[in-house]
Amino acid sequence: MSRLIVVSNRVSAPTDPSAGSAGGLAMALSAALRKYDGLWFGWSGNTTPVWKPEAQIEDRAGVTVALVDLEPQDVDEYYNGYANKTLWPLFHHRVDLSAYERSFGEGYERTNDRFAEALAPLIQPDDLIWIHDYHMIPLARDLRRRGIKNRIGFFLHTPWPVRQLLVTLPYHRRLVESLFDFDLLGFHTREWLDLFRDYVASEPGIHGRLLPNDALMAFGKTVQTGVFPIGIDVDAFVEARNSALGIRTYDRMAASAAFRSMIVGVDRLDYSKGLEQRLLGYEQFLKDKPEQRGKVFLLQVTPLSRDDVDAYQDIRSRLDSLAGHVNGTYGDVDWQPVRYLNRTYRRDQLAGIYRAARVGLVTPLRDGMNLVAKEYVAAQDPEDPGVLILSRFAGAAEEMTEALLINPFSREEISDALSRALAMPLAERKDRWQALMQVVRDSDVALWRDMFVATLQAIPTGGAKPVPEV
Structure with missing residues (x-):
């Protein structure tokens, strides 16, 4: 060649x-x-x-x-x-x-x-x-x-x-x-x-x-x-999930969850990722399902980017405020509804985090593809997989039709999807994961x-x- x-x-x-x-x-x-x-x-x-x-x-x-x-x-x-x-x-x-x-x-x-x-x-x-x-x-x-x-x-x-x-x-x-x-x-x-x-x-x-x-x-x-x-590089990501650091990260996350269900979002700081809509939808879920308070938490990993662009400074300020609002309104002495982190993690660490999450929440307002959705699926335990909630406006939605597809502009749709995902029986979770994993393999990088x-x-x-x- x-x-x-x-x-x-x-x-x-x-x-x-x-x-x-x-x-x-x-x-x-x-x-x-x-x-x-x-x-x-x-x-x-x-x-x-x-x-x-x-x-x-x-x-x-x-x-x-x-x-x-x-x-x-x-x-x-x-x-x-x-x-x-x-x-x-x-x-x-x-x-x-x-x-x-x-x-x-x-x-x-x-x-x-x-x-x-x-x-x-x-x-x-x-x-x-x-x-x-x-x-x-x-x-x-x-x-x-x-x-x-x-x-x-x-x-x-x-x-x-x-x-x-x-x-x-x-x-x-x-x-x-x-x-x-x-x-x-x-x-x-x-x-x-x-x-x-x-x-x-x-x-x-x-x-x-x-x-x-x-x-x-x-x-x-x-x-x-x-x-x-x-x-994504599917085999490499599965290997990262099964690596010593991937397993150690999974164990740490499982222990820190303290028997709570973890919802995870991983996105660089950008207004296209629907981060404000995600937090508002999660807040709506806590309003709609008071019985879930103390039983779930949202881990949002958001590395900073383009700090010298005004629009990115603005969204960082708004997200800091919104995460604090949700925690101040709904948190308790032993429970923080949102864990909001502005840092970068290695691929094997992310694989362990994804695996520990009962729900992967991916809500871009518009996205070329979105590989986080595919990484989340690849990281799951085949015997006990989590559920992917995916914006219909991500390019990945064209392939990943077995995800729970939502309109991220609707906080009610996000809330309903979270309720459905957390209550989904194991058999349905497995069926959906198997179909999604086939898509991930068929579109390997x-x-x-x-x-x-x-x-x-x-x-x-x-x-x-x-x-x-x-």
């Missing part, structure tokens, strides 16, 4: 492939890069006073990585600005939080062009290039301008917004047009792909056409699209990776393809 080049905003190749803290995506991509003698390119996370296009090459546990530093202005405008203050909220239907500042867009275009400047000299003629996520939508266009003819694929890890919201973005057409310099566009779900297709086919002035087999034609080019639902790479490799030619004659 050709060499594989993975491109992402940050390079997450683990320094130790056996590290329990390494994410499943990083492990899967790292394994592919070792197998195919590949390269992982991205921002180092560091800043430099003056831009230098020469990438720093190093080895991380057998993976070759190429890193570039960015100027502080690039970080402010490209990363903190356009990526996290403009595109992220827009793609999650939070137009009220999107900042449409011209300097952000200029920084986004400039920084992607700089990435292309640094990456182009590293590309060999037969390389496959796989670019990840909304940070780097224009990168294929900028590589094509430098004469790169290789096959280039793109995978979007977030949802795609509905057309009526996308058009609030200044220069939305230019952003979408740049996607047609890729050979393959990948989405988590059919819903996200259909929304993209709707923009191309319906936006006035584009005159896009839907071709057979999910190909699209617009802007004088054609591009192949596809649905590639991402998953390695299968996702290999399917995308194989599809990209099978595309006949790289480079911008002209519109076929009719």
